Amino acid sequence: MASADLSGGPASPTSPFPPPVHHADHQHRHGILGATSSTFVMVVVPLASVLLFVVAVSILLILRRVRSAGKAHEGGGGIVGHSSNSLSKRLPSNLSSYYAGANGDPYSPDVRRCIYGGNLGFPFQPKNKRGQVFTYRELETAADGFREENVIGNGGFGVVYRGTLADGTVAAIKMLKREGKQGEREFRMEVDLLSRLHSPYLVGLIGYCADQHHRLLVFEYMPNGCLQRHLHPTSSNSQQHVLDWCTRLRIALDCARALEFLHEHTVPAVIHRDYKCSNILLDQNYRAKVSDFGMAKIGSDKINGQVLTRVLGTTGYVAPEYALTGKLTTKSDVYSFGVVLLELLTGRVPVDIKRPPGEDVLVPWALPRLTNRQKVVEMVDPALQGRYSKKDLIQIAAIAAVCVQSESDYRPLMTDVVQSLIPLVRSPSGTCPTTPSRFSAPVSKFNVVT
Missing domain, CATH: 3.30.200.20 (Phosphorylase Kinase; domain 1)
Known part of the structure; x- marks a missing residue:
């Protein structure tokens, strides 16, 4: 009878049992797995912790930058792009x-x-x-x-x-x-x-x-309505208060300051594009404020920069270069201001088809008369009944003349217009402010009256 081999060799081909299990080898493998598991804990886990820390720090930095950017937008820049x-x-x-x-x-x-x-x-x-x-x-x-x-x-x-x-x-x-x-x-x-x-x-x-x-x-609410109702009353509002000379000068100064703010104290500049009598409102003391900015345009940030846009506005108030080319600048508003100044002076509307040819459009009719003493007096609104200062009248005529020049480069800045109007608007005591007029030089050029 053959004896069974207990030395660990291969089982007999005729043996119905599997080879015997070697306990020493089994313990050896457990040792290897234990060592590997210990190495995993000591190496991989710290690495994972470091990676999580780095990710957390990165997220905090990103959030801090986003918050800083948001504060910068709110404090000094546009808030474009926020959801x-x-x-x-x-x-x-x-x-x-x-x-x-x-x-x-x-x-x-x-x-x-x-x-x-x-x-x-x-x-x-x-x-x-x-x-x-x-x-x-x-x-x-x-x-x-x-x-x-x-x-x-x-x-x-x-x-x-x-x-x-x-x-x-x-x-x-x-x-x-x-x-x-x-x-x-x-x-x-x-x-x-x-x-x-x-x-x-x-x-x-x-x-x-x-x-x-x-x-x-x-x-x-502006209780005294728009300037148009007072300068150009109709049958439905014929009982409107007639504006005296001093009130008209103060309205002109208020409007000039409004455009000065839009053009020169706002960055980028704002061009009103529809400045006219009906968009000038009067409070309980007949102080003027400019309204209706639905057609306003943001101007160029360059000096004397132009904005090319479609022509919008009201006939009689639109500057000629804008009407012809669509090139809009702050000087387009200056032209419109000059038209309103002529309305305050004459009481006429910018376009009146009821008048004979040559007198139906205000600017071309008024422009050659503004530098002639006799003709300027004849232009004054009859509603004033002669109650005005002729010296002030000449200055107003000179300012209006330069504002409605056909060449935009010849028109003044609104800051200069404001400084020229300040001495004409007298305080309640009847004395003139001491603010110097930066507009005195260009006014004198047009102040050649005969």
């Missing part, structure tokens, strides 16, 4: 509650991007309170259902109603006409501009409504 969601988190609670619009209907993406993430390039001013957001129902209640007897203005832009807000503030509520992209653009422009630009010579924006398809703007 509406992140901006809504920074809004006061009373604004955030209106973010979705009435009845949960969201505003249009364009309006939301404009209101909460302005893209005009102006520095955001966090210290200034931004316009309130109203629902359509709130403004409907304020204007007593937008009844016809509450209408205080009507034009191509829409209808203006007198209303009383929930806190008792009397306001002018402008309901804009919805005419495609142009109407939306005008709404966005007014909200963006007047939420950022603050001047005592601009009509203040109280708030706005972008509720569903409704677009409304809420302004401070």
Whole structure:
């Protein structure tokens, strides 16, 4: 009988059992696995910890940079590119509650991007309170259902109603006409501009409504209406107060300061593009403020830079170079200011088809008369009944003459116009301010009267 091999050799081919297990080898393998597991714990785990630490630090640095960039945008640069969601988190609670619009209907993406993430390039001013957001129902209640007897203005832009807000503030509520992209653009422009630009010579924006398809703007109320009603009364408003000479000079100075602010104290400059009598409003003391910025254009940041755009404006007020070429500059507003100055002086409208040929357009009729003493006197508004200073009249005529020059390079800056008007606007005591006129040199050139 063959004996069984217990030495660890191969099993007999005829053996029905598997080879025997070698316990020494089994223990050896357990030793290797234990060593490997120990090495894994000592090497891999620390590496993983280091990697997690590096990732965490990187995330913190990225968040810090994002926050720094956000603060820089809010403090000194435009807030372009921020999502509406992140901006809504920074809004006061009373604004955030209106973010979705009435009845949960969201505003249009364009309006939301404009209101909460302005893209005009102006520095955001966090210290200034931004316009309130109203629902359509709130403004409907304020204007007593937008009844016809509450209408205080009507034009191509829409209808203006007198209303009383929930806190008792009397306001002018402008309901804009919805005419495609142009109407939306005008709404966005007014909200963006007047939420950022603050001047005592601009009509203040109280708030706005972008509720569903409704677009409304809420302004401070100007009880004496627009300048046009006083200079050019119609049968429906023939009882308007006649503006005396001193009031007209003060209105001219207020308007000049408004354009000076837009052109020379705002970066980039703002070109009003629709400066005219109907957009000049008067408060209870007949102090003037400029309104209606729906057609405004952001100017070039270059000296005397031009902006090429389609021609918009009102006939009689549009500068000739802009009407012919579409090239818009701040000097285009200076021309329009000169036309308004002529209206204050003469009481005539810019274009009057009822007058005979040669007298129907104000600027070409007035320009050759502005440097002639006798003809200037004949041009004065008859409503003044001769109550004005002839010396002041000559100065006003000279300023108007340079403002309406056909060549834009010959027109002055609004700062120079302001400085030339200051001595003419007398204080209540009757004395003139001591501020020197930087406009004296160019005025004297046109002050050759016979």
